[in-house]
Amino acid sequence: MGRGCCDPRAPRPQKLLVDDGEVGVLGLDEIMEEVSWLSLKDEEKLASELLSRFKARNYVPPSAEKKYAAALVAEYKKRYG
Template identity: 90%
Template sequence: MGRGCCDPGAPRPQKLLVDDGEVGVLGLDEILEEVSQLLVTDEEELAAELLSRFKARNYVPPSAEKKYAAALVAEYKKRYG
């Protein structure tokens, strides 16, 4: 008794602002940290790398890929400049 419904070791969702709405995502901190280690300077390459890693952990509707990529780049720049 007294046990919660969720595994305490399970990944916790975070929120990402995508086109004026928040979406729950998994692994955002890890993805941003991994990409920051690559020292990518080209914005298109940055967007592609972020989106590729993000899609490995989260569903992204094909019609919204550009919006997600823009949101990921914005979050990356907020954290890493």
């Protein structure tokens, strides 16, 4: 049996503020936690790592990659300082 909308084990979408709107995303908590363990200090490397992991689970339009990277860094800083 597949994991559908009613399966309690199915991934739950979360919201991420990108530019001026919210988008539904999968795996945000896991991505943030995984990247936090890397202890990246350089913001460019942090943005690259977050975006890379995010794109593995969510579609990101190529034209919006910079906006998504900025949104992910902002969310990361809210959580981890």
